[in-house]
Amino acid sequence: MNARQKTLRILPVIFLALLLFTPCKDANSGFSDIVGGGLGGNLPGPIGSATRAVVALGKSFQDITPEQEYYIGRAVAANIVSKYPPSSNDRFNDYLNTLGQTLAQASDRPCTYGGYHFLMLDSPEINAFAAPGGLILVTRGMVGLCKTEDALAAVLAHEIAHVQGMHGLKSIKNSRLTTAFTIIGTEAAKTYGPAQLSKLTEAFEGSITDVTSTLMTSGYSRDLEQEADKGAVTILGRVGYDQGALIVMLTEMKKQLKPGGMDFAKTHPDPQDRIGYVKPLIGNASAKPIPPERQKRFEAVLINL
Amino acid sequence: MTLKRVVFVPVFLLALAAAGWSDSGTMSVQVKEGQLRSTPSFLGTVVGPVSYGEQVQTVQKQGDWIDVKSSKNLTGWIHQSALTSKQVVLNAGGQAGSAANDKEVALAGKGFNADVEAQYRRNNGSVDFTWVDRMEAMNVTREQMISFLDQGKVRPEGGAK
Numbered sequence: 001m002n003a004r005q006k007t008l009r010i011l012p013v014i015f016l017a018l019l020l021f022t023p024c025k026d027a028n029s030g031f032s033d034i035v036g037g038g039l040g041g042n043l044p045g046p047i048g049s050a051t052r053a054v055v056a057l058g059k060s061f062q063d064i065t066p067e068q069e070y071y072i073g074r075a076v077a078a079n080i081v082s083k084y085p086p087s088s089n090d091r092f093n094d095y096l097n098t099l100g101q102t103l104a105q106a107s108d109r110p111c112t113y114g115g116y117h118f119l120m121l122d123s124p125e126i127n128a129f130a131a132p133g134g135l136i137l138v139t140r141g142m143v144g145l146c147k148t149e150d151a152l153a154a155v156l157a158h159e160i161a162h163v164q165g166m167h168g169l170k171s172i173k174n175s176r177l178t179t180a181f182t183i184i185g186t187e188a189a190k191t192y193g194p195a196q197l198s199k200l201t202e203a204f205e206g207s208i209t210d211v212t213s214t215l216m217t218s219g220y221s222r223d224l225e226q227e228a229d230k231g232a233v234t235i236l237g238r239v240g241y242d243q244g245a246l247i248v249m250l251t252e253m254k255k256q257l258k259p260g261g262m263d264f265a266k267t268h269p270d271p272q273d274r275i276g277y278v279k280p281l282i283g284n285a286s287a288k289p290i291p292p293e294r295q296k297r298f299e300a301v302l303i304n305l
Numbered sequence: 306m307t308l309k310r311v312v313f314v315p316v317f318l319l320a321l322a323a324a325g326w327s328d329s330g331t332m333s334v335q336v337k338e339g340q341l342r343s344t345p346s347f348l349g350t351v352v353g354p355v356s357y358g359e360q361v362q363t364v365q366k367q368g369d370w371i372d373v374k375s376s377k378n379l380t381g382w383i384h385q386s387a388l389t390s391k392q393v394v395l396n397a398g399g400q401a402g403s404a405a406n407d408k409e410v411a412l413a414g415k416g417f418n419a420d421v422e423a424q425y426r427r428n429n430g431s432v433d434f435t436w437v438d439r440m441e442a443m444n445v446t447r448e449q450m451i452s453f454l455d456q457g458k459v460r461p462e463g464g465a466k
Binding site for chain 1: 335336337338339347357369383384386387411412413414415416417418419420421422424425428429431432433434436437439440441443444445449450453454456457458459460461462
């Protein structure tokens with residue numbers, strides 16, 4: 001076989017390889033094309049170009065950039081702090097941040113736009129909240145349920161897992177996001193004009209209401225709570241805390257939470273139910289004894305809480 | 306040079322380009338302040354910072370950590386959650402997004418941003434951000450984490466140092 005014959009035999013193979021390796025058109029491009037055509041496909045000049053491009057800059061909560069998640073989280077946290085007085089116990093808040101930020105580094109999503117930060121709320125109610133992006137708030141009542149650092153770590157790890165899973169963002173109605181993504185696409189200027197800013201702020205306010213009401217009133221689905229408990233078990237294990245502390249906390253909640261209460265009982269599945277699915281995650285791992293040094297420092301920060 | 310080689314080499318390169326390999330080594334920082342570390346661990350020494358939108362060249366990957374070279378020629382490890390394969394376009398305006406789609410770019414400062422928060426605060430005077438700002442100032446260093454773990458005899462998987 002001469003060189004020309006060999007080449008002729010190879011060419012179909014190369015052609016097939018090209019077909020296989022060429023990236024497919026985005027499966028969702030139909031949606032983008034429809035929206036793009038409707039909003040700006042016929043506009044002339046730069047604005048038209050930008051419009052065609054940006055209409056595809058988002059479809060669901062997953063397209064919210066970490067930067068936008070940060071601003072949503074700030075406003076959600078501000079709303080919670082406006083309803084629950086924050087604790088100005090610097091010593092405890094420092095401890096809470098050291099513990100919480102260390103745990104967050106062991107999560108699957110240690111880096112958020114603005115990082116993880118923690119604060120105790122000066123309320124006897126048993127509750128904890130995770131605002132998108134990593135602002136985590138835990139009440140004095142919840143801290144009071146914890147008998148060990150490992151137990152408090154379990155509470156924080158559960159909240160970190162909600163941030164990791166972007167659960168808060170999932171509660172935002174699609175209509176708000178559609179408004180935001182559309183404006184991002186249609187506005188060509190570096191800063192927004194009054195009309196765009198007004199529409200964006202309206203969508204933002206709606207988003208904050210969606211997330212805040214989910215955190216404070218309706219709660220997440222059982223599936224998301226289970227996902228957060230699973231994430232918590234993983235984080236505790238990676239850092240070296242007793243994973244069984246989550247079951248200890250749930251058992252304590254079972255004793256203390258009143259059915260029909262306005263706190264954690266309202267927004268979370270029954271602790272007994274949660275114990276049922278957490279136990280198999282931990283398996284036969286034996287409980288880790290709490291070193292006296294750890295217990296001593298924990299009890300020290302609880303003084304005058 | 307044979308005809309086979311003349312035809313095959315360029316076509317093979319074309320196939321690679323079509324597969325998207327040519328740009329697979331560039332990622333962008335998607336967090337406000339990123340840190341490069343000497344080892345693939347949060348307890349690794351900080352080599353230097355990388356900033357939002359900065360493009361980095363990827364060298365290798367180990368678990369969830371990526372070894373990168375920054376635009377300032379710093380090399381170090383960074384967790385994959387701090388990076389995006391999209392290009393982060395800073396100060397987007399005009400035709401910044403003209404060739405963009407959601408698979409390629411993220412426009413920094415667009416959508417829910419500082420201007421929107423400011424407008425939200427004007428509309429909702431009872432919502433107080435003072436404590437949110439205080440929370441964000443509560444930062445813990447790598448050294449504090451190591452010391453905290455050590456003093457509490459907490460033993461992370463893979464060791465604390």
